[in-house]
Amino acid sequence: MSKDVKMNKEEVSASLDRYTEDAYKLAFILTLSEEGAVSVMEDAVEEMTVKGGWGGADEKTSFFALICKHAKKCRIPPMTAEELTEKYGKKSDDFYALIAQPKAERARLHMICYEDMSEEDAAKAAGK
Amino acid sequence: MNKIRYILDMTNIKPDGSVRARLSSVFFSASSRQASKKRRVAAAVSAAAAVVLIVGVIAAVGAYRSAHPVRKDPFTPSPVTNSGGSNVNENTLVLDCQIEPMYSDNVYYEEFRQTVRYSRMLSDGVAAVNKDGIKKLAERYKAPGDDALDGIVMTLYAASEYGEHIIVENVHEIAEGETEPLKYYSEGFEPVILAASRSGSFEYLLVLDLKRSSDGYVYTRTGRVGQYKNGTYQFDGAALRSGSADLYKIRFELGSIVIYERTEVSLATAFINTASGFSYGVAGDRFLSGDENDMRSDMQPAGFAPDDFPYTFSVYNTDASVLTSSSAVPGATVSRREICDIINGLFLQWFVPLHRFESGGVCTYIGVGITTRDTTLSSMLSSTSYPVYGNGNFVIEGERESYSVDLYYSPWSSDRPYFNESLSDSAEYLLVVETTGDEMRMQAMHFKDACALIENNGGQILPDGEATLLPVIREEYIAGFEPFSVDRLCFCKNAGTLTETPCLFDRLGMSVNIPAPDLDFMNCRVQYLSASLIASNGGELIRRNENEYDIRSVTGYVKAGNFTVSCDGYLNGVVGNNVMHCNLCPAFEFKVMTDRQGQVLQIFRGLPKETDLTGFYTSDLIDGKLYAGEIKQLLYSQTLDRAANIVYTSVPDTVSVDVLLSSQTGYGLFTYYGYLYCDDYGDTYLVSDAGTVVSVSDSAKKRYAFNITISKNNEGVYYE
Incomplete structure (x- = not known):
């Protein structure tokens, strides 16, 4: 058991290395909050671990789907567009249009645009 | 939505350093608990790195040419003289x-x-x-x-x-x-x-x-x-x-x-x-x-150079295993500084190919090897205050003593140093590099034996004088390097014309074998390609013709047949048959599509947005005419078994075309067979073989690559 766990930890660690930044971007887009993004990612990692989702062929998609799922429940207040602009600079109109969307749609559009997911996969991960 | 803009919007939205650690902590904690789920209260997140402001202009590889005149007077720092001013003195x-x-x-x-x-x-x-x-x-x-x-x-x-x-x-x-x-x-x-x-x-x-x-x-x-x-x-x-x-x-x-x-x-x-x-x-x-x-100085490159780049190397990952599996880590990068360090030769051995011959599938290059492992030079190379060029002590491979040679950098090829010494005098031992496919073997050989080898293979004795150095990364030095990612690279421009091929990777003799993700390869009708993949890292490869392509990576620099492509967002272009089909283009404008084996299927310029695909090969024409459409540009195939990407910039008249919208399950692409009908207004419709209009959603049209054959009103050249 310990050996299996040890092997899993290394693989998961590698996966986290790969996904952290992109997952953060997705989580941030959904929560529009740094605190919220990290919280959502933590919940997603926890559920992914508990359910043994690491290491599968669709590992990233599953992880992202969990991020979308937990983002729905996130109650941490989001930043406003003005606050975002102040902190991260002015963004494109596309960006503001996207963050004005509901969370699920925001997730779907983000994953299509940024992760190059297909519409079907993005919709599925977004829970639509 | 403008994808590029959006991606750039997200550039500075990054987790700070503590996030990764927190996630690991959660994982380890959950691993040990396993069955129970505990919801954590989000802790205060430490502030992200302070950003004073965001400024943004898309950095592009431009063909910017100003009308500024060339300054005629070279910089000549003047010694103290009385230049005529009354205040001029010896100080x-x-x-x-x-x-x-x-x-x-x-x-x-x-x-x-x-x-x-x-x-x-x-x-x-x-x-x-x-x-x-x-x-x-x-x-x-x-x-x-x-x-x-x-x-x-x-x-x-x-x-x-x-x-x-x-x-x-x-x-x-x-x-x-x-x-x-x-x-x-x-x-x-x-x-x-x-x-x-x-x-x-x-x-x-x-x-x-x-x-x-x-x-x-x-x-x-x-x-x-x-x-x-x-x-x-x-x-x-x-x-x-x-x-x-x-x-x-x-x-x-x-x-x-x-x-x-x-x-x-x-x-x-x-x-x-x-x-x-x-x-x-x-x-x-x-x-x-x-x-x-x-x-x-007017040191010119050697009169001859290898016909192609003598060798390519895989960039090994830290485990020193070649990245061949689809589980390779996409997006891992090296920094520009690391690349520049490579350029500056910290881990390079410079190889000067002087002669090349091929026999029995083995390509042999004979030349001089210069190692920069010499500590004096290495420290010089790593210093920004010391000139890298000039007199130095180099160890010729196989020699115990170092030779003093002068290296110069030609202004016409700024990252290629040149010898100014007679090589036959300074190189008692030469390197022989043999390449067979992806394998390379190097050995030292006495100058005289190398000359004999050349003579025996119908070559000429190595000439004296200048030669072009090409850097070689020796295997023992590349451990620890990570694959280059698409958007993290810069290229040294050959200061010559835009038609000259070499980019940085070319000069480094490196290939980046980041394989394609494991994707389905969908066959279409016999004569069609099934270009289908859009990888998450932006690399797409479409096979055009099996005789022409054999590119095996989704991203990075590759060389395939007659084509040399670098897929890093700053493609210098594609050279086929020594003809540059496409010159410098801005970042992200090249797409190279591949199948699941990483076989290049096709290379095209332009993003598949709003059905706007531009191709790069224009070697063939249909009826001698370039069709223009509102949205697409026409690429042609010479034989019936090639598909063509068609992009119209304007539609002169109604043209019926067969359209293959390739699809990749899991990535949302799909396949249709039918006709794409373009009317005078640029509106496109997908018409089935039976003449029934099959609706194609706008988003689909915007996102999917087209492989289009042309039937010009069912007359003339027709590709089935």
């Missing part, structure tokens, strides 16, 4: 600030000065632009019809500490504090290049902020330092030497000057008195010297 330094551009003759250092004047690189790796700079950039680079400053910033900052390009999308007025020096430029100061020198492929510019008053005096921010007369600055040596200046390390890349570093240097040590007058140096070394003109 006066007269500097001719005319500097001949190092690179292409239409590169102008004004670009550099403007960049220095209007911007700074902040500690976060973000470019800050001052108020004047905003206006200047907006005026200069404003895209037509677009209020947003999404034009081209021709001078990039190479944020080598961060390994990233600076992406400047929108310009903001900066705050004070860190960017204080910039505000002085609005008070009449200008950055003046006092002197320049070259080291390897880099150029070092000594820049001082000076203000000229109406009375002809010249001031730094600390006080008066001289006067400006007859187009030259005449400095009071003592006054000047009490101050400091900025030393910039720059290089010309892809049509613009890239600033790699800026350090402050004391002018007290920059100018050295010698018996014959003044010479200029930095840190006590002959950094700036009239001898630097030797670097602009």
